[in-house]
Amino acid sequence: xxxxxxxxxxxxxxxxxxxxxxxxxxxxxxxxxxxxxxxxxxxxxxxxxxxxxxxxxxxxxxxxxxxxxxxxxxxxxxxxxxxxxxxxxxxxxxxxxxxxxxxxxxxxxxxxxxxxxxxxxxxx
Amino acid sequence: xxxxxxxxxxxxxxxxxxxxxxxxxxxxxxxxxxxxxxxxxxxxxxxxxxxxxxxxxxxxxxxxxxxxxxxxxxxxxxxxxxxxxxxxxxxxxxxxxxxxxxxxxxxxxxxxxxxxxxxxxxxxxxxxxxxxxxxxxx
Numbered sequence: 001x002x003x004x005x006x007x008x009x010x011x012x013x014x015x016x017x018x019x020x021x022x023x024x025x026x027x028x029x030x031x032x033x034x035x036x037x038x039x040x041x042x043x044x045x046x047x048x049x050x051x052x053x054x055x056x057x058x059x060x061x062x063x064x065x066x067x068x069x070x071x072x073x074x075x076x077x078x079x080x081x082x083x084x085x086x087x088x089x090x091x092x093x094x095x096x097x098x099x100x101x102x103x104x105x106x107x108x109x110x111x112x113x114x115x116x117x118x119x120x121x122x123x124x
Numbered sequence: 125x126x127x128x129x130x131x132x133x134x135x136x137x138x139x140x141x142x143x144x145x146x147x148x149x150x151x152x153x154x155x156x157x158x159x160x161x162x163x164x165x166x167x168x169x170x171x172x173x174x175x176x177x178x179x180x181x182x183x184x185x186x187x188x189x190x191x192x193x194x195x196x197x198x199x200x201x202x203x204x205x206x207x208x209x210x211x212x213x214x215x216x217x218x219x220x221x222x223x224x225x226x227x228x229x230x231x232x233x234x235x236x237x238x239x240x241x242x243x244x245x246x247x248x249x250x251x252x253x254x255x256x257x258x259x260x261x262x
Contacts, residue, residue: 047258050182077165109172116175
């Protein structure tokens with residue numbers, strides 16, 4: 001005989017205890033300075049030409065924080081959307097599909113951004 | 125044995141849910157934090173597309189710049205900026221709460237007002253500077 005508490009202890013909807021909570025907070029803290037930096041870059045690039053934009057995005061001191069931002073943001077948004085899915089999608093088939101699609105989207109956005117930033121930086 | 129999902133045999137009282145409450149700043153801000161997070165999630169695709177266009181070459185970049193620079197494009201980017209700042213300030217509020225501070229009624233109200241007011245002021249400031257830079261670039 002297992003009590004309802006015994007069923008859920010240490011698991012929860014995410015099946016991973018407090019790991020998600022901690023990663024959510026850690027990436028949130030990382031996102032703050034990186035987002036400020038990103039907004040400054042976009043403002044500085046407003047109305048610039050392709051040559052101007054790629055020259056700026058390709059310098060290491062712009063490209064490296066942009067890569068860090070991509071990593072931190074895509075991680076953060078994947079966790080966040082998973083929480084939203086777990087709150088509203090209860091269908092036993094739809095829920096794992098939505099959680100998978102969430103990961104696919106986050107990885108696709110992250111990898112496309114990283115590839116583009118590296119290509120701009122290395123100029124191939 | 126009883127499954128937690130089994131239908132209750134008696135009509136037990138349920139805890140009150142959203143529709144019971146008068147809308148308050150606290151709950152509206154909580155809802156908006158989630159909505160802005162969801163919007164930003166899909167908005168990251170716009171940034172990825174912009175970066176990929178820049179990596180692809182001048183003509184792809186010009187196309188994307190034209191779409192993003194159109195009236196609907198600018199509107200989306202304006203609200204994206206607001207959602208980003210609002211969600212970031214809301215995140216700071218949550219980080220303050222994580223330390224155990226800011227839970228008194230007056231402190232909570234102040235934090236909500238700072239989040240909302242700050243998001244509007246900062247968004248307008250960012251766009252003003254953006255247009256000044258654009259004007260400077262000719």
